[in-house]
Amino acid sequence: MADDELLRVGQAxxxxxxxxxxxxxxxxxxxxxxERSEGGQRLVPVAEVQRIIAERGGTGTQGPxxxxxxxxxxxxxxxxxxxxxxxxxxxxxxxxFRLVSLMxxxxxxxLDLAPGREVVASVKSTNVVIGLPG
Numbered sequence: 001m002a003d004d005e006l007l008r009v010g011q012a013x014x015x016x017x018x019x020x021x022x023x024x025x026x027x028x029x030x031x032x033x034x035e036r037s038e039g040g041q042r043l044v045p046v047a048e049v050q051r052i053i054a055e056r057g058g059t060g061t062q063g064p065x066x067x068x069x070x071x072x073x074x075x076x077x078x079x080x081x082x083x084x085x086x087x088x089x090x091x092x093x094x095x096x097f098r099l100v101s102l103m104x105x106x107x108x109x110x111l112d113l114a115p116g117r118e119v120v121a122s123v124k125s126t127n128v129v130i131g132l133p134g
Contacts, residue, residue: 005046012044015077016052053096072123083108092121101128
């Protein structure tokens with residue numbers, strides 16, 4: 001996902017680990033640059049989310065997936081998907097971490113993965129497994 005991609009306020013808040021009200025206050029006081037949709041909805045550029053995470057060193061607060069044997073679970077937002085007929089690369093921003101998962105194109109379709117989708121990345125050994133929250 002390019003740095004000029006936009007996240008809804010709730011998505012940005014979840015990745016940063018703050019409330020939606022905090023994002024709104026930051027918009028009003030100039031702490032974060034927010035764009036507006038044609039309908040007036042606040043949209044936060046991914047570059048702004050990454051900047052704030054780097055400044056704060058924080059992580060998201062989304063709950064864990066329902067069940068998994070993997071212990072290293074990191075909630076995040078899909079920031080990019082590149083797929084062909086068989087394989088796919090899925091990029092996830094999980095707090096201050098950018099994770100890349102290689103999976104089948106069929107898995108991308110089954111999980112309906114697309115930029116902006118909330119996911120939980122599970123890191124086990126050298127693999128990053130993507131799951132859906134709750």
